[in-house]
Amino acid sequence: xxxxxxxxxxxxxxxxxxxxxxAHAQDRVVRLADGSQxxxxxxxxxxxxxxxxxxxxxxxxxxxxxKPGSINPADIEPDLAASWESSPDGRVWxxxxxxxxxxxxxxxxxxxxxxxxxLKRAADPKxxxxxxxxxxxxxxxxxxxxxxxxxxxxxxxSLLGLVANYQGGYVISRKAAEKLGExxxxxxxxxGPFAFxxxxxxxxxxxxxxxxxxxxxxxxxxxVMGYIPSGASxxxxxxxxxxxxxxxxxxxxxxxxxxxxxxxxxxxxGPGELRTLHFNMTVKPLDDIRVRQAIAHAINRDELRALxxxxxxxxxxxxxxxxxxxxxxxxxxxxRDLAKAKELLAQAGYPNGLKLSAIISNNEALLxxxxxxxxxxxxxxxxxxxxxxxxxxFHAQIRKDLSPLVLYGAARFPVADxxxxxxxxxxxxxxxxxxxxxxxxxKVADAExxxxxxxxxxxxxxxxxxxxxRKIMEELCAIPLFEQLQVWGRRDTVHYGFLxxxxxxxxxLFTEASTIAE
Amino acid sequence: MVAFIAKRLLSAIPTLLxxxxxxxxxxxxxxxxxxxxxxxxNATAEAVAALRERLGLDHPLYAQYRDFLxxxxxxxxxxxxxxxxxxxxxxxxxxxYTLELTIASILIGIAFGLPIGALAATNRNTIIxxxxxxxxxxxxxxxxxxxxxxxxxAFSIELGWFxxxxxxxxxxxxxxxxxxxxxxxxSQGLIMVGYVARASRSSILEVLGEDYVRTARAKGLDPRxxxxxxxxxxxxxxxxxxxxLYLGLLIGNSVLTEIVFNRPGIGKLIVEALSxxxxxxxxxxxxxxxxxxxxxxxxxxxxxxxxxxxxRRQ
Numbered sequence: 001x002x003x004x005x006x007x008x009x010x011x012x013x014x015x016x017x018x019x020x021x022x023a024h025a026q027d028r029v030v031r032l033a034d035g036s037q038x039x040x041x042x043x044x045x046x047x048x049x050x051x052x053x054x055x056x057x058x059x060x061x062x063x064x065x066x067k068p069g070s071i072n073p074a075d076i077e078p079d080l081a082a083s084w085e086s087s088p089d090g091r092v093w094x095x096x097x098x099x100x101x102x103x104x105x106x107x108x109x110x111x112x113x114x115x116x117x118x119l120k121r122a123a124d125p126k127x128x129x130x131x132x133x134x135x136x137x138x139x140x141x142x143x144x145x146x147x148x149x150x151x152x153x154x155x156x157x158s159l160l161g162l163v164a165n166y167q168g169g170y171v172i173s174r175k176a177a178e179k180l181g182e183x184x185x186x187x188x189x190x191x192g193p194f195a196f197x198x199x200x201x202x203x204x205x206x207x208x209x210x211x212x213x214x215x216x217x218x219x220x221x222x223x224v225m226g227y228i229p230s231g232a233s234x235x236x237x238x239x240x241x242x243x244x245x246x247x248x249x250x251x252x253x254x255x256x257x258x259x260x261x262x263x264x265x266x267x268x269x270g271p272g273e274l275r276t277l278h279f280n281m282t283v284k285p286l287d288d289i290r291v292r293q294a295i296a297h298a299i300n301r302d303e304l305r306a307l308x309x310x311x312x313x314x315x316x317x318x319x320x321x322x323x324x325x326x327x328x329x330x331x332x333x334x335x336r337d338l339a340k341a342k343e344l345l346a347q348a349g350y351p352n353g354l355k356l357s358a359i360i361s362n363n364e365a366l367l368x369x370x371x372x373x374x375x376x377x378x379x380x381x382x383x384x385x386x387x388x389x390x391x392x393x394f395h396a397q398i399r400k401d402l403s404p405l406v407l408y409g410a411a412r413f414p415v416a417d418x419x420x421x422x423x424x425x426x427x428x429x430x431x432x433x434x435x436x437x438x439x440x441x442x443k444v445a446d447a448e449x450x451x452x453x454x455x456x457x458x459x460x461x462x463x464x465x466x467x468x469x470r471k472i473m474e475e476l477c478a479i480p481l482f483e484q485l486q487v488w489g490r491r492d493t494v495h496y497g498f499l500x501x502x503x504x505x506x507x508x509l510f511t512e513a514s515t516i517a518e
Numbered sequence: 519m520v521a522f523i524a525k526r527l528l529s530a531i532p533t534l535l536x537x538x539x540x541x542x543x544x545x546x547x548x549x550x551x552x553x554x555x556x557x558x559x560n561a562t563a564e565a566v567a568a569l570r571e572r573l574g575l576d577h578p579l580y581a582q583y584r585d586f587l588x589x590x591x592x593x594x595x596x597x598x599x600x601x602x603x604x605x606x607x608x609x610x611x612x613x614x615y616t617l618e619l620t621i622a623s624i625l626i627g628i629a630f631g632l633p634i635g636a637l638a639a640t641n642r643n644t645i646i647x648x649x650x651x652x653x654x655x656x657x658x659x660x661x662x663x664x665x666x667x668x669x670x671x672a673f674s675i676e677l678g679w680f681x682x683x684x685x686x687x688x689x690x691x692x693x694x695x696x697x698x699x700x701x702x703x704x705s706q707g708l709i710m711v712g713y714v715a716r717a718s719r720s721s722i723l724e725v726l727g728e729d730y731v732r733t734a735r736a737k738g739l740d741p742r743x744x745x746x747x748x749x750x751x752x753x754x755x756x757x758x759x760x761x762x763l764y765l766g767l768l769i770g771n772s773v774l775t776e777i778v779f780n781r782p783g784i785g786k787l788i789v790e791a792l793s794x795x796x797x798x799x800x801x802x803x804x805x806x807x808x809x810x811x812x813x814x815x816x817x818x819x820x821x822x823x824x825x826x827x828x829x830r831r832q
Contacts, residue, residue, distance in 0.1 A: 037790035048558030126568045129561035182602045228780045237682040393549035435563035
């Protein structure tokens, strides 16, 4: 009897394994692993968290889209809109929608009504985390079921960016959003190549191929985004063949080591997150430009890049990340010069050095470079006391203006205006009602940033953005340090269907053209 | 026995209330804004303020505490701030995983720890005793995540017997569930083996020195009968205490095991709730956690009574 029971148990286990294997063989499933604890809110207008953003790019479309694999605004191409035109003054934009585009799960055809609903929702601070991007929207109207007209209060730097497949630009099903209410964030309905199927808390989100996708049925049947916080477990799961692609460590040493793994390819792509050291220019001694200049001259950016490796970082000169529309490197620079740093400190009245403090996250991507900066500053007599706090606490405290120095890393929509407005415009100063992430209280370039926003001549607009960057660096509101790129490992049988140079979704993007070989 | 259980349950209420109050205050003292954690660091101050209002975080602390207690009194754990899902649903879907991991680890601990402890005690200061003591010390000394990684390397990568990541499997799929449970349970069970082996060795050694054991030996009783009938029963009380005490620790340790094996569970969910500053989810999970600690303590007390009739009479 005992032997029989044991046989049954073994048979059950074996049958289970065989069933799993069989199921895997039938479906072309790509299993991804992110490093977060789980999905947050799968509402593209509400969540700006990377673990959610990565999925939005596959579930939703915008009126226009970045060409897959690119984050260059010059590569924007039609998506839900087949064509568009704008008035000569750039204030009125008319979009002509594709006909017959279907929402997932039988929610009907996508029409102008859904686009109007989505854009108005994106502009509503109660329903959107990015509402300020849409503050210049005067009206959004449906002229007929397939035509949408957007009228602006004044021209914006990149209207197409606001209706692209990124954050507030995603079009959601009005019917589904109104029917599901609060539950929409756990049952998102879009028009993308993959439809949301299931979320198991803390475990995975499963997307299935949208057979009615307007660009054609995806070659992949399903995508499972698993949440594996442990980096070691992600690597081991890949080696065992349990996942097909995974979030890597953004370090050159890691890339060199992991590329030795058989059948693994590493993708290093944009957008890079620009690491910048912001000075609160309203507090002593950082209100003295000579102190800020001394700090800038004391910092060795090559040493900081070496910390993460040159394969996964790039140099940063301007306060706007590389390759953003309107970015320029024609700005004042502050090369490493310890003698000059000491001289500037003496001129500022600190011949024997000074003491500074900063709050910093325990997140390695921020803590480690800050520790290197701490050591570099020590060489010129500046003692930097670090208050290391948990990541969520860091974000809360720096927004309360509690840290005189803020090391921050971010990627934004790749147009200079986005970075300049959020980090260097007076309207974004932390602690104010319209605050975003202006930690330095910088306001020297407001005029140029505002003027560029409503400038219709692209050449003049770029000149204004360049002038703003120069002023910010002259005043030294912040020091750009380096850019850290995105790193993912993938099995060589997984192909995106395009060259992945960048993804605004901050992770691998799968489209109808993506494939997985047997 | 019913009166005993009822009394213990009633006495647990003030404990739970104290835990809830401390938790309610501590989580709100810890810096970090749930609205920023939920919306992401790119969110505007306007959006953050709107979400804070919607979540009721703009209310005074005493009002939030009153609402919280009223909700708990009605048996409602509320909804997760981040996902909007009822906390009960989250608990229901993850609790079985933590329970089965804990129970399996305890069973492994008892099944291996007790015989090892008995063997070491009955062969005191021999090579068997030394090996058992060093082995149990190693089991205790290795951090849970380290043991887990070693087990994965050996049994998943090299031998390919078990999966690296233990994704959730329906309860009905018993075979697959056990297959996914094996390695995490062994990883956690090894710690328990260490605790139980050490506790049972010292407890058995103590009993072995008692007069009645010497008498039994003098009567010529089979040594196995002496150990099983006369020694074990009397040595069990301290062992049960250790098991009860470390059961709580085991649930806490499950966090690391769940993260390394990527297993769903209460521990992993608590970490997520904490990182997201999801107050309601964290509160709900901690209530469940505290309840289980109280329950384990009660079961330990009941076990004393079952093992030793003198405890029942007292």
